[in-house]
Amino acid sequence: QVQLVESGGGLVQAGGSLRLSCAASGRTFSSYAMGWFRQAPGKEREFVAAISWSGASTYYADSVKGRFTISRDNAENTVYLQMNSLKPEDTAVYYCAADLYSSWPPTVKYEYDYWGQGTQVTVSS
Numbered sequence: 001q002v003q004l005v006e007s008g009g010g011l012v013q014a015g016g017s018l019r020l021s022c023a024a025s026g027r028t029f030s031s032y033a034m035g036w037f038r039q040a041p042g043k044e045r046e047f048v049a050a051i052s053w054s055g056a057s058t059y060y061a062d063s064v065k066g067r068f069t070i071s072r073d074n075a076e077n078t079v080y081l082q083m084n085s086l087k088p089e090d091t092a093v094y095y096c097a098a099d100l101y102s103s104w105p106p107t108v109k110y111e112y113d114y115w116g117q118g119t120q121v122t123v124s125s
């Protein structure tokens with residue numbers, strides 16, 4: 001079992017930055033690929049970014065490429081999402097998730113085994 005807790009969400013103006021954190025506990029964190037997803041009101045949960053278990057590989061949705069950076073610290077059991085140049089369309093609840101078995105890159109939500117509770121990000125125009 002893996003428990004995931006996100007933090008770092010909030011309200012920011014367009015063009016601003018936020019850094020989300022996801023703290024993991026339970027089974028060996030470094031065994032999992034990690035991902036970030038987001039869900040806006042009335043929309044499906046969508047893939048944002050993923051990072052391999054070692055941190056050597058990353059993958060991004062086209063909508064955030066060049067603006068967001070995913071990273072992880074296996075010693076601290078934490079994955080991060082640095083979000084720069086935020087836009088109003090980035091407004092959503094952001095979730096981190098852990099994937100143990102899927103092929104790379106894991107971009108589909110059904111590939112993930114564990115989820116956090118989410119953190120709200122609101123970008124004002």
